[in-house]
Amino acid sequence: MDNRRIGIGVAVVVGLVVLFFVGKYLFTNKDEKTDQAKIEKEKSEASARQVAQLVHQACRYADSMGIDTSRYTLSADVAHNEEVLADVMMEIRYGKKPSRMAFNGLKETVDSNWSAKAEPSSLAALTTFTPYKQLVGHYNRIRKQGTGNPALADSLRLIRQTLNFYRYVNRFDPDQFVLVNIPAGELNVFDRSGKRLLPMQVISGKPDKMTPCMTTYIQDIVMYPYWNVPKNIALEEMLPRMKRDLSYIYNQNLQILDEKEHEVDPEEIDWESLSETNFPYRVRQASGCENSLGLLKFNLANPLAIYLHDTNSRDLFTSTKDHWRSHGCVRVQKPVELANLVLGANTFDAAFMNKCLIDQKPRTLPIPKKFPVFITYNIADVDASGKLHFYKDVYSLAK
Known part of the structure; x- marks a missing residue:
């Protein structure tokens, strides 16, 4: 118990x-x-x-x-x-695609992982492109003047568009590139730092034949190019003149080609039977000093038949301020200098443009590597001295 x-x-x-x-x-x-x-x-x-x-x-x-x-x-x-x-970080570095781009022919090289490694404190290191830095300075200067003024607000809007374009260029990481600014009537070749290597004037499309904005590259350069006349120009502008007077064909050094690319004697064509809806030919201007493309053509990769070229009317760069008078392509003021820069060698001398060689056939020159080209519509931008300019809205696109 x-x-x-x-x-x-x-x-x-x-x-x-x-x-x-x-x-x-x-x-x-x-x-x-x-x-x-x-x-x-x-x-x-x-x-x-x-x-x-x-x-x-x-x-x-x-x-x-x-x-x-x-x-x-x-x-x-x-x-x-x-x-x-x-x-936010990605937009600061790479911007947004501009709304006016009609064609994108450059491959983007965006670092999608960059934002995960970067700190906001390091963003200032991105602002190395000189025109961009200068434009940022003007933007903040104008902004300090107040936002109640409609004119100032519009100026700020135009500057923002250009700042976004310069950020957008970072998507392609070019060592050097051609920039055609349509409202400024200018072409510049920039390096990474924003140094202007080859500034020049350009003549681009008139308001009813606007030069489209695009990202593309120079594929090759053609010496003594033919001008393959676009069909709408051949039918709307040339055909009535050719029907009126065959001497127009000879005076303009034009060639009439059939569907097999054989040249046809203008005297053997029944011109009265031809019209805009019945024209089984192609018009080409022979090469030479009188060719509308001049002596050098820079082929651009794009489906819109837009390219850079010399001109047989070089006096227009000095005789008029109207730099918007082409059918859409871009005439350049310094074709020899541009060709030598793109080719990376002094292929042409200053006398080349003054040699009017006859019976020359087109010759294509390959380039060492694709040379990026941006055709843009920046109304607000800075010049070589850093001064802010608001260029004429020649295409009425800013409204």
């Missing part, structure tokens, strides 16, 4: 001891879980605050670069805010 009581007592004591330690463990574990949850919550909140702070920093910088940051809004979702941060 005594042994039984002793056993029961021992069992009770052991049970109480076990219960005590189990209870202590449960309470301790609960406290630890509570503390751990609290720590995790604090870490999460700290991370959310840090992301939000980085977004604010990036947006402040983007705003000073002429980027509309009202599109970037924060939320309670940290993942969303991280996406916002990445988007």
Whole structure:
């Protein structure tokens, strides 16, 4: 009996001891879980605050670069805010595709992982292109004058468009590139730093034959090119003159080709039977000093039949301020210098343009590598001295 009581007592004591330690463990574990949850919550909140702070920093910088940051809004979702941060950073570096681009022929080399590694504090290192830096300075100077003035607001809008274009160029990472700015009537060759290697005037399309904006590259250069007359020009402008007087064909050094590319004698054509809907020929202007393309043609990769070329009317660069009078292609003021730069060698001398060699056939010159070309419509831009200009809206596209 005594042994039984002793056993029961021992069992009770052991049970109480076990219960005590189990209870202590449960309470301790609960406290630890509570503390751990609290720590995790604090870490999460700290991370959310840090992301939000980085977004604010990036947006402040983007705003000073002429980027509309009202599109970037924060939320309670940290993942969303991280996406916002990445988007802001990518726009600061690469911009947005300009709305007027009719053709994109250059391959983008965007580093999609860059935003995950970069810090907003390092963004200033991106602003190395001189015209871009100068334009940013003008933007912030004008912005300080106030936003209530409609004229100032319009100026800021035009500057923002050009700033975005310069950021967009970063998508292609060119060592050197040709930039044709239609409203300025200018062509510049830039290097990475923004140095102007070869500034010159250009003549581009008239308002009813607008030169399209594009990203492309020079494929090759043609010496003594033919001018393959576009069909609409041949039918609308040339055909009535040819029907009126065959001497127009000879005076313009034109060739009439049949569907087999054989030259046809104009005297043997029944001109009265021809019309805009019945013209089974192609018109080509023979090569030479009187050719409308001049002596050098720069073939651009694009489906719009747009290219850069010399001209047989070089006096237009000095005799008139109307630099928008072509059918869409771009006449360049310094074709020899441009060809030598693109070819990377002094292939042509200054006398080349004055040699009027006859009976020359077109000759294609390959270039060492694709040379990027941007044809754009920037109304607001800086000149070589850094002075801000607002060029004439020749195509009425800025309204």
